Amino acid sequence: MKQPLEKIKVLDFTRVLAGPYCTMLLADMGAEVIKIEKPGTGDDTRGFGPFLNNESGYFTFLNRGKKSIELDLKNPEAIAIIKELVKEADVVIENFRPGVMKKLGLDYESLQLINERIVYASISGFGQYGPYSQRPAYDLVAQAMGGLASITGHAEHPPTRAGSSLGDMSAALYAAYGVMVALFHREQTGEGQYIDIAMVDSIFSLLESNVMRYTVDKIVPERIGSRHPISSPFDIYKANDGYIVIAVANDSLFNKLCRIMGDPGLKEDVRFSTDRARTEHENELKAIIENWLQAYTVEEAVEKINEGGVPSSPILTIDEICEDEHTRVREMLIEMEHPVAGKMKILGNPVKLSKTPVVIKNPSPLLGEHTREIIEKYKNRTKINI
Amino acid sequence: MKQPLEKIKVLDFTRVLAGPYCTMLLADMGAEVIKIEKPGTGDDTRGFGPFLNNESGYFTFLNRGKKSIELDLKNPEAIAIIKELVKEADVVIENFRPGVMKKLGLDYESLQLINERIVYASISGFGQYGPYSQRPAYDLVAQAMGGLASITGHAEHPPTRAGSSLGDMSAALYAAYGVMVALFHREQTGEGQYIDIAMVDSIFSLLESNVMRYTVDKIVPERIGSRHPISSPFDIYKANDGYIVIAVANDSLFNKLCRIMGDPGLKEDVRFSTDRARTEHENELKAIIENWLQAYTVEEAVEKINEGGVPSSPILTIDEICEDEHTRVREMLIEMEHPVAGKMKILGNPVKLSKTPVVIKNPSPLLGEHTREIIEKYKNRTKINI
Structure with missing residues (x-):
């Protein structure tokens, strides 16, 4: 060829x-x-x-x-x-x-x-x-x-x-x-x-837009772990036997996540009623989600969350991605x-x-x-x- | 054109x-x-x-x-x-x-x-x-x-x-x-x-060689922060007002670093006498280096270490690299x-x-x-x- x-x-x-x-x-x-x-x-x-x-x-x-x-x-x-x-x-x-x-x-x-x-x-x-x-x-x-x-x-x-x-x-x-x-x-x-x-x-x-955040807005981007700068819950979370990604970028996905979690009254909570509010109260929301996740393995959690229509993925280790x-x-x-x-x-x-x-x-x-x-x-x- | x-x-x-x-x-x-x-x-x-x-x-x-x-x-x-x-x-x-x-x-x-x-x-x-x-x-x-x-x-x-x-x-x-x-x-x-x-x-x-570490040796690479997998001290260290890189990959550079640090007896210490020994006792060595670094700002430390012949650099924030x-x-x-x-x-x-x-x-x-x-x-x- x-x-x-x-x-x-x-x-x-x-x-x-x-x-x-x-x-x-x-x-x-x-x-x-x-x-x-x-x-x-x-x-x-x-x-x-x-x-x-x-x-x-x-x-x-x-x-x-x-x-x-x-x-x-x-x-x-x-x-x-x-x-x-x-x-x-x-x-x-x-x-x-x-x-x-x-x-x-x-x-x-x-x-x-x-x-x-x-x-x-x-x-x-x-x-x-x-x-x-x-x-x-x-x-x-x-x-x-x-x-x-x-x-x-x-x-x-x-x-x-x-x-x-x-x-x-x-x-x-x-x-x-x-x-x-x-x-x-x-x-x-x-x-x-x-x-x-x-x-x-x-x-x-x-560094893509991190640079323009400084040149345009004079904001110096800082370390924010794995979370999303303006959406929440969009981060890495701990399940029973490892970590997973949950990616919720809007209210509709958040409502779906609440249903998946058995509707624990989160979306009625003013701390979590909008994307902005959720980002402000991110640590509290993360604690609630990780508490819920303790009942599930990575595999179970990723399947359950995806089935409910919310993007979620495992964090593959090198052996896992190699064997995938x-x-x-x-x-x-x-x-x-x-x-x-x-x-x-x-x-x-x-x-x-x-x-x-x-x-x-x-x-x-x-x-x-x-x-x-x-x-x-x-x-x-x-x-x-x- | x-x-x-x-x-x-x-x-x-x-x-x-x-x-x-x-x-x-x-x-x-x-x-x-x-x-x-x-x-x-x-x-x-x-x-x-x-x-x-x-x-x-x-x-x-x-x-x-x-x-x-x-x-x-x-x-x-x-x-x-x-x-x-x-x-x-x-x-x-x-x-x-x-x-x-x-x-x-x-x-x-x-x-x-x-x-x-x-x-x-x-x-x-x-x-x-x-x-x-x-x-x-x-x-x-x-x-x-x-x-x-x-x-x-x-x-x-x-x-x-x-x-x-x-x-x-x-x-x-x-x-x-x-x-x-x-x-x-x-x-x-x-x-x-x-x-x-x-x-x-x-x-x-x-991921470069991380993949072959698994496919050849069945080793699953793990999180090791910023340090070097087989050399030490080669990591990010805390100085008085921020962090710096020090990159020592062999005995000759380590001897130079000891001189820069005023020869505190490190190279005679069996814990630090070889690259392998230093990597095994990395945490102890890091504590000693960071203790010494407390007397210097990032700028002072990077200059002093480079002058002594050891690679060192600041960790630039986005504003710093933009203005550099x-x-x-x-x-x-x-x-x-x-x-x-x-x-x-x-x-x-x-x-x-x-x-x-x-x-x-x-x-x-x-x-x-x-x-x-x-x-x-x-x-x-x-x-x-x-």
Whole structure:
């Protein structure tokens, strides 16, 4: 089957998470991604758990469908080979600290002299310019500096990191989107260009209307746990054996919830008669609902509340969502046969394309698996001995 | 200036957040986005605060650069006009509940008969197929069902929603990426296609290695607050007037931190002599660090710790990140002149393209502002009176 990006060749200098997830998104769509790895050890994530037969599940997930060549970027002959590769490449992606590629002579300014059609994306913590550009980036720092941590968690608890590396993942997504826009532009005009993505900018962009609450109303959004800012009861509630979501956003749904709860006189209570009143007396209402929920398991409660016409859902743990029928039907976990690890279940791709579905052609590469295949012809061309 | 998507025409049936953010990403890159709105009231978010001269900051942010036409989708003449528009469109995007567009005769199957080159993306809570497809979607439900809420927050507190609508925002990003991949494919082959994006799949995809910890090791990741799963001290800590991040991932950084803290004998303490030992005695170490931090403000502590060579950052509140020099230099807030609201600062775009930077040609449209302009020619063609 023809894949959308099968004519696209990506030179991938990325390591760890943000960069590799970006190039994974391109590989999933058919791009030939050539991952340049440090000789001997490769991407740091080859050493990150979980492991299966000593192969990293972390690395395997992020680097499926890519090729690996070992090249020492401090060796001028390796740089010469890379410059040969650049001539035939469409995209370069890197996530070193700003300045590193320039020192190597592999920055956009240098490479566009070799191939003016190149699309070159850099992902970093704070971007290529700006006051913090040279600071080290961690996901926790991106979530903290981007404003998300300040509004995640409960008012009475400290600011909180969201439970996965959203700074990396969102930067990867904006970068993949940016690369596709730049490739599309190149199709029309022949013009390549440079793309600069910062993790902090990416997190800040995810804050949506929280930002305008400040710029327009000078309100500083605070931590409000899981509840809805202007509707109630719309929150996470404790049932007998775990937590559930109940989502009531108007009076009609509240009346339904009262019926489901056996009509304990709530809707006649002035504290709960309007959405605004309910939000003002949210803690009292929550206590009443959680008291009622103590008689039900999560499964019972979610079923009973949905049957009564009010949106409710469980809060799935990672094992539960992995084992859920939804995940199976949507192919959100895919089994990969790896030559060393054997069978491994890894995260799928949520972009469901009808005519060119995601095909993962190969498992993640062994370190240097494609060194010989890829550089053979360039060795002759550059008379280089690697 | 030439923008990458200036030849692309998008018919935008989306409302609220996920769909409008996706079409905003396309409009920012130059696409002509024609937003089809309910006569009289339009997109619900026109009624969402914050307001400036009664114009919604929420709507203004998400719908910049788009055109608005009022069309009643229950009116067959409106459907006829839409079908005329489809003939000249490149992309259709909608985020109704699955089935709604089919009832209107505007599903992909119907529209590809009119224009086989159309790229058509649907965004929904649970996707177009799967066991929960018909359930109503809220961001809270997507974060809960997608597994993120179960790992966000502290072990001793309930599962927690991340503080912004990540289910919507990530689905929008995957959709924009998918649309660009499909447009690129169409450039090569002439073939349009259908794209199905689920908010729950999008959240699940953001969980990165948390998923493989379960599929490979059968470990169910739990809530660990803001701390690092295998390194310490790498967490959020309380200083005198607020919280800071300290990120120590190895012994060398820990030695530096001890020096910064005036060497209180920590590194000689067997409880803290290795990363593993520190992680095991994390609470004791945190208490010691926070006790020391009580003598410093956030600003003093971050400066002192960074000067000593250890990564540290403040946790910026929304006002702080909005007012920060980084945000100004990176143009992450842009001022828009709106004909009714006046000047309004809205979120910028984190994709920094060197040759075709984001240009927002127009403010968000007034309801129906472009109805006459857009449908005039189709009225003649279809002899329709709207």
